[in-house]
Amino acid sequence: MPAPAPPAVAAVLDYADANLAASRETLFELLSIPSISAQPAHQADCVRAAGWWRHQLAGLGFTATVNPTAGHPIVVGHFAGPVDYAGPHILFYGHYDVQPVDPVSLWHSPPFEPQYADGPHGKRYVARGAVDDKGRTVMFLQALRAWHEAGGGIPARITVLIEGEEEVGSVNLDAFLSGHKAALAADMALISDTGMWDIDTPAITTRLRGMTYAEVTLTAANRDLHSGLYGGSALNPINALTKILGDLHDADGRIQLPGFYDKVAPVSNAQRAQWDALGFDEAAFLGGIGLAQPVGERGYGALERLWARPTADINGIWGGYTGAGSKTVIASEASAKVSFRLVPNQDPDDVMAQFRQFVTDRLPPGATATFAAFSRAPGIEVNVDSPHVRAALAALEAEYGRPAVMVGSGGSIPVVTALRTILGLDSLLMGFGLDDDQVHSPNEKFEEGCFHHGIRSHVRLLAKLAGG
Amino acid sequence: MPAPAPPAVAAVLDYADANLAASRETLFELLSIPSISAQPAHQADCVRAAGWWRHQLAGLGFTATVNPTAGHPIVVGHFAGPVDYAGPHILFYGHYDVQPVDPVSLWHSPPFEPQYADGPHGKRYVARGAVDDKGRTVMFLQALRAWHEAGGGIPARITVLIEGEEEVGSVNLDAFLSGHKAALAADMALISDTGMWDIDTPAITTRLRGMTYAEVTLTAANRDLHSGLYGGSALNPINALTKILGDLHDADGRIQLPGFYDKVAPVSNAQRAQWDALGFDEAAFLGGIGLAQPVGERGYGALERLWARPTADINGIWGGYTGAGSKTVIASEASAKVSFRLVPNQDPDDVMAQFRQFVTDRLPPGATATFAAFSRAPGIEVNVDSPHVRAALAALEAEYGRPAVMVGSGGSIPVVTALRTILGLDSLLMGFGLDDDQVHSPNEKFEEGCFHHGIRSHVRLLAKLAGG
Structure with missing residues (x-):
C-alpha cells in the first residue's frame, strides 16, 4: 500500500x-x-x-x-x-x-x-x-x-x-x-x-471550535431545609437552576444568551459545498452511540453544526440528595458546569460575560450566584x-x-x-x-x-x- | 409555671x-x-x-x-x-x-x-x-x-x-x-x-400535607461523549432534564402538571381567619434561614401556602461530571428526585401519573425516561x-x-x-x-x-x- x-x-x-x-x-x-x-x-x-x-x-x-x-x-x-x-x-x-x-x-x-x-x-x-x-x-x-x-x-x-x-x-x-x-x-x-x-x-x-467553560453555583437558604416545613415559602435553588438553564436554548436549538451570535460569521457556500462532498452520514455517526435524531440549530447541515456553529452543553449538574431512596430536603445550593463551544471571531470572555448576565438576570430574589471559569479558547x-x-x-x-x-x-x-x-x-x-x-x-x-x-x-x- | x-x-x-x-x-x-x-x-x-x-x-x-x-x-x-x-x-x-x-x-x-x-x-x-x-x-x-x-x-x-x-x-x-x-x-x-x-x-x-416522591432518569446516548466531537449533534440529557423540570412552575409559582389543581379545595374563610390570627411572621421564619422573600403561589398567605397549598420541589439532581475543574463531557444520562407536597383530596397516584405524563410529553426525540416512586401519602x-x-x-x-x-x-x-x-x-x-x-x-x-x-x-x- x-x-x-x-x-x-x-x-x-x-x-x-x-x-x-x-x-x-x-x-x-x-x-x-x-x-x-x-x-x-x-x-x-x-x-x-x-x-x-x-x-x-x-x-x-x-x-x-x-x-x-x-x-x-x-x-x-x-x-x-x-x-x-x-x-x-x-x-x-x-x-x-x-x-x-x-x-x-x-x-x-x-x-x-x-x-x-x-x-x-x-x-x-x-x-x-x-x-x-x-x-x-x-x-x-x-x-x-x-x-x-x-x-x-x-x-x-x-x-x-x-x-x-x-x-x-x-x-x-x-x-x-x-x-x-x-x-x-x-x-x-x-x-x-x-x-x-x-x-x-x-x-x-x-x-x-473554541470553548469557554463555566461553573455556576446558586445559593439560597443558609442550610438544607425540610421540604415539608419550608416547601411553598423557601426558595429551592435546584428549582431555580433548572428554570434558568432550561432557558439556554429556544425551540429551534438557538442559544439564548443576548449577543451570543453577534460575531458568528456564516460559512461560505464554497466551504459548505466542500463539506457536503465528504458525504458525512450523520445517522451512522449518531447510530454508533445509540441515537437516531440530531439535535442542534435548526436549518444547518450536520458538519456545519459540528464544526462551524457554537453550542451550549451542561456538562455536569448536582445538588440536594443524590443517594438511594428519598430524602425530603430543599438544598441550600445547586451547581452546574456549562460549556460553550465557540467559532472564530467569538470572544470567550464576551461569552462568559453573557452567560453570567444571563444567569444573573434570571436569579429569583434571595438567590445568589457564584461563578468559576475554566477555559477561554477562541x-x-x-x-x-x-x-x-x-x-x-x-x-x-x-x-x-x-x-x-x-x-x-x-x-x-x-x-x-x-x-x-x-x-x-x-x-x-x-x-x-x-x-x-x-x-x-x-x-x-x-x-x-x-x-x-x-x-x-x-x-x-x-x-x-x-x-x- | x-x-x-x-x-x-x-x-x-x-x-x-x-x-x-x-x-x-x-x-x-x-x-x-x-x-x-x-x-x-x-x-x-x-x-x-x-x-x-x-x-x-x-x-x-x-x-x-x-x-x-x-x-x-x-x-x-x-x-x-x-x-x-x-x-x-x-x-x-x-x-x-x-x-x-x-x-x-x-x-x-x-x-x-x-x-x-x-x-x-x-x-x-x-x-x-x-x-x-x-x-x-x-x-x-x-x-x-x-x-x-x-x-x-x-x-x-x-x-x-x-x-x-x-x-x-x-x-x-x-x-x-x-x-x-x-x-x-x-x-x-x-x-x-x-x-x-x-x-x-x-x-x-x-x-x-401528603406527598408523592418521584425519581426520574433521562437517558440519551449509550455512553458518555466528548462535547467537542458531538456537541451540536448529540442530545444532551442534562440540557433536556433542566428544560423539562424548569417548566414545573409558571411565573406565578403555579405547578404546570395538567390537572394538578383539579381536586385542590380552597380553605374556608373561617380557617383563613384563624390562621391569620396566629400572627405568623414569614419574614422572621425566612430570616432564620438566611432568606428574605417568600416563593410559592402568588395570591396566597404564608400559612396557607405552607399548610394548604401543594408544592413541587426538586430534592436532588445529578448528572455528568461533578468533580473538581472541568470535563468536556456530554453525559449519557441525568437524574432528579422530585417531590410533590399534596393537600387533602389530591390523589398521590394521580399526581405521580401527571408527573410521568408531564415529563414524557416533553421528552426530546432520542431520550427515554425511567421513573421510580418512593412515597404516596394523601x-x-x-x-x-x-x-x-x-x-x-x-x-x-x-x-x-x-x-x-x-x-x-x-x-x-x-x-x-x-x-x-x-x-x-x-x-x-x-x-x-x-x-x-x-x-x-x-x-x-x-x-x-x-x-x-x-x-x-x-x-x-x-x-x-x-x-x-
Whole structure:
C-alpha cells in the first residue's frame, strides 16, 4: 500500500515496522501512569508522567528538562538536528495529562492497566489516554526513535513541548510560553491531537471550535431545609437552576444568551459545498452511540453544526440528595458546569460575560450566584496555503495511498491559539484518531493500525520537512 | 409555671424532673445508633435500633417483639394497663430510623456522637435524630418509665409501634398493619412527630400535607461523549432534564402538571381567619434561614401556602461530571428526585401519573425516561372534636399555663392515613419540636426544655386519658 520512499526513509520505516511491539510497550508504560490533571490526588502521577517524558527524550539525544509551573510541570526537549539543516524548526506539542475516568464502573478493564485487545479493525489498545493524547504523542516519539536507530540520526531541528494541563484548560501554558519565548522559538508547530476522516482516510484539521467553560453555583437558604416545613415559602435553588438553564436554548436549538451570535460569521457556500462532498452520514455517526435524531440549530447541515456553529452543553449538574431512596430536603445550593463551544471571531470572555448576565438576570430574589471559569479558547482557522501543510499532505498520501482530506473539528485545542498569538507559529494538525475511540469516555481505545500508520506518517513528514 | 396536678401525677412529674439526666442518657444511647433507613450499609444499625426499643419496652413490663418485614423490622409492645382500665386503648406510633447525614462536612460534630451543647434556650441535644423522631419517641418512653417507677404503674392500655422506614416512605408499614389488625387494635393513635407553635406555645397538628416522591432518569446516548466531537449533534440529557423540570412552575409559582389543581379545595374563610390570627411572621421564619422573600403561589398567605397549598420541589439532581475543574463531557444520562407536597383530596397516584405524563410529553426525540416512586401519602385533616383532642388540650394547658393552638403542618405523616384507613384510628398529634431544629439538615438539635416538657406533657396526657 505505501508508495516507494527514498532509501533512508525506507530503512526507518522498516525499523518502525519491525519494532511495533516495542513501541506498544513504550506506550503502555506511559498509559500505566494515572496522570489525571483535574484531580489533586493524582498530582504525583502527573510529575511521574513528566519525568517519563524527560527520560525518553534524553535517551534520543534531546536536551530535556522538567519545568515547574503553578500547576503540573511542562517537559521541554531540544534537538538541534544536522549541522547543515535548512528545513523548518519544528515545535512538537502534546500533553501527558488525561481526563478523569468516572464512571469507573462502566470500564471493562481498569483504566490504567492498558489492554492489548481484539477489535473489528484488528488489535487495539484500551486505556485512559490510549489515544488522547498519550497514544498520539508516543507515535511521534517512536518516529524519532526510528530515525535515531535506523536513519543515521533525527533529520530535523525539533523542540518538544509536553504539558500536563490540557484537560483542565492549559491554565499555566500561556504564562510558560510567554516566559520562554526565546527557548521555544521555532518555525512551525506540529500537533497530534486530532482525528482521521475514517480508518482509511487521513485528515488534516484546519478549523477548530473554541470553548469557554463555566461553573455556576446558586445559593439560597443558609442550610438544607425540610421540604415539608419550608416547601411553598423557601426558595429551592435546584428549582431555580433548572428554570434558568432550561432557558439556554429556544425551540429551534438557538442559544439564548443576548449577543451570543453577534460575531458568528456564516460559512461560505464554497466551504459548505466542500463539506457536503465528504458525504458525512450523520445517522451512522449518531447510530454508533445509540441515537437516531440530531439535535442542534435548526436549518444547518450536520458538519456545519459540528464544526462551524457554537453550542451550549451542561456538562455536569448536582445538588440536594443524590443517594438511594428519598430524602425530603430543599438544598441550600445547586451547581452546574456549562460549556460553550465557540467559532472564530467569538470572544470567550464576551461569552462568559453573557452567560453570567444571563444567569444573573434570571436569579429569583434571595438567590445568589457564584461563578468559576475554566477555559477561554477562541475558535480558530489554520492557514492551509503553507509549505508545511503541503509537506503533510504529501507524507500522508505516500503513507495511505490516497489524499488526505481537510476537515474541521468540533473540539478545542486552545494551544493552537496560544502558539500563534504568543510564539507566532502556525500549527499543522495531522490526525490519527477515530470517532469511535471513546475519547473522554470509559473504555477509551486506539487502533494499533492507526498507531502504526501514525509512526510511519511522522517518519515520512520529518523527511519531507527536512527536504527529503 | 405548671398548674397543680392530682397527687399521683405530681409524684410522677417529680420523678421525671429528678431523672432528666437519665432520660437524656437513654436518648443518647439511641442517638448513637446510625439507623439510616435509606442506606443499605446501615441495615444492621436499623436492626440494632429495633432491638434497643424491644429491650427498653420489655424493661417496663411490655410484651415486646421485633417483627421482620420486607425491609427494616417493626417493634411492637403491648401493655394491658390496670385491670379496671376504662379509658381508650392507645396506639403510640414512632420511628427509629433517621435521614441520611450528607453533606457531612457541614456538621459541627459527628452526627451519631450526640452532643450536650449550649444554646440560646439553654441546653440542647445535637445529633441526627435528636428530634426526628428519636427525641420525640424517647419522651414518651420516659413518661412511661416515670409512671412505672413513681406512679404505681403505667395507668393506661398501650400498644407501642416503632417502625424503621418512615424516612423512606414507610414502604412496608401498610402490609404490616393489614396483616396484624387484631394485634394492633386500639381506640386512638398517639403520634409525636410534629412541632410546637413556638418555644412557649404548645400545638396540636390537625392538618398535614401528603406527598408523592418521584425519581426520574433521562437517558440519551449509550455512553458518555466528548462535547467537542458531538456537541451540536448529540442530545444532551442534562440540557433536556433542566428544560423539562424548569417548566414545573409558571411565573406565578403555579405547578404546570395538567390537572394538578383539579381536586385542590380552597380553605374556608373561617380557617383563613384563624390562621391569620396566629400572627405568623414569614419574614422572621425566612430570616432564620438566611432568606428574605417568600416563593410559592402568588395570591396566597404564608400559612396557607405552607399548610394548604401543594408544592413541587426538586430534592436532588445529578448528572455528568461533578468533580473538581472541568470535563468536556456530554453525559449519557441525568437524574432528579422530585417531590410533590399534596393537600387533602389530591390523589398521590394521580399526581405521580401527571408527573410521568408531564415529563414524557416533553421528552426530546432520542431520550427515554425511567421513573421510580418512593412515597404516596394523601394529605389529611384530623377530627378536632374528639375526647382525645380535648384531653390533649387540657394536658398541654396544664403543663404550659396557656392554651395549645391547633395548626397545620406542611410535612407528611403518611402513617396518619394508614392508621385511619387500615386500623380505623384517628390520630392525636402533639408536637414538641421547633422550626429551627434543623430536621433533615446538618446539626439537627432538640432543646432540652422541649424534651423535658414533652416527657411531662405525656405524663399528664396518660392521666387525662385514663380518667385523671
